[in-house]
Amino acid sequence: MIAGLFLTNSAVVSSELDTLIETSSAIVDQIDKGIMFVGGAHHASQTGMGISSGQLSGNYYISDEQVTAYNSALSGMVNYLPYGSAEDYLNEQAQSELDAMEDAIGDFTAVVVGMLEVQEVAERAETAETPDDQAEVQNYIAQNDMSVSQEDADTYNQSLDDIENHANAAGAFLAVAGNPEAVAFLDQGAMDNNTRVEDNALSYSASNQAVELAWASSETVSSIYLNGQGDFGLDIYASETDILNTGYESLFYNTGPTALGFNCFMYQVDCDEGDET
Structure with a gap:
């Protein structure tokens, strides 16, 4: 007797869990179809009706890529944070x-x-x-x-x-x-x-x-x-004074028009020595 297999998908709440759901579901889907295939083949072997062409079993293989992806997803769950960060x-x-x-x-x-x-x-x-x-x-x-x-x-x-x-x-x-x-x-x-x-x-x-x-x-x-x-x-x-003092020392202020002067900022002329343009 073949037991029924069930997979319950929970809501996607993280990339790690999403990947685990996706990769495990892919393998379970292959297994599910494989079980159906074996059931059909078993029936054909007993009744002499409904045999395959001999080229179907490969459709239900679990591929190397699926194995690698699933095992990688398992490893990813080691650092999974169920409550987030x-x-x-x-x-x-x-x-x-x-x-x-x-x-x-x-x-x-x-x-x-x-x-x-x-x-x-x-x-x-x-x-x-x-x-x-x-x-x-x-x-x-x-x-x-x-x-x-x-x-x-x-x-x-x-x-x-x-x-x-x-x-x-x-x-x-x-x-x-x-x-x-x-x-x-x-x-x-x-x-x-x-x-x-x-x-x-x-x-x-x-x-x-x-x-x-x-x-x-x-x-x-x-x-x-x-x-x-x-x-x-x-x-x-911080106080307004502290914020303005910090701003006065900032690159944003010291490369701006009021610090450099209009002509220096716009035309790079009349700049005081040491001004950055």
Whole structure:
């Protein structure tokens, strides 16, 4: 008597498990067909009816490739994380925020370059010491469109908001990812909720000054505070002065138009010695 064989496919929740399901299913499918073939051949041998052409058995072989793929999938499951990885999730979210920040910086840079006539006007006006110089500035403005559109100003303002939001979120996620105790706390939360950590909503809350992981199954939230409160000692906020001082030393600022000057930035002339263009 031939026993029935069954394979239950669970939902795909990771690349490792997905690969194991795919490779094991392929072999079980061959075995299933092989059993049917043997049953049919056995019947033909007993009744004298329904024999094959003699070339069917190879259709139900388990190939070398299938064996290799399945065994490789088994090896991959050694490092499988059934509850996911909070550290990986945090780093992935940080990278997503970094990508969005770079897009916003691109918008910011484009609109700043488009509004450089403001800097040109400012520099010309600041150096207009005599009436003749001032008349020259007046004439230059009269002959050139030096206005700034409200649309450009709105784009500039929005890009600053986007950069701040994405930079803060990225920094928050990276800070938590770099704290082993905080990562272990979130991993334990996944175990307690019997879920993969990546299947739940991870966010940075500026108002709560915390990275928060909302567990769908229990409708609870795990919070990692970033202001020195809580159990993990994370205090990553800086004052406006500290942020601007850091920015003042940055390559982004020191290769920009306000640090280099309009003519140096635009035309590589009138650059102070040591300026990088």
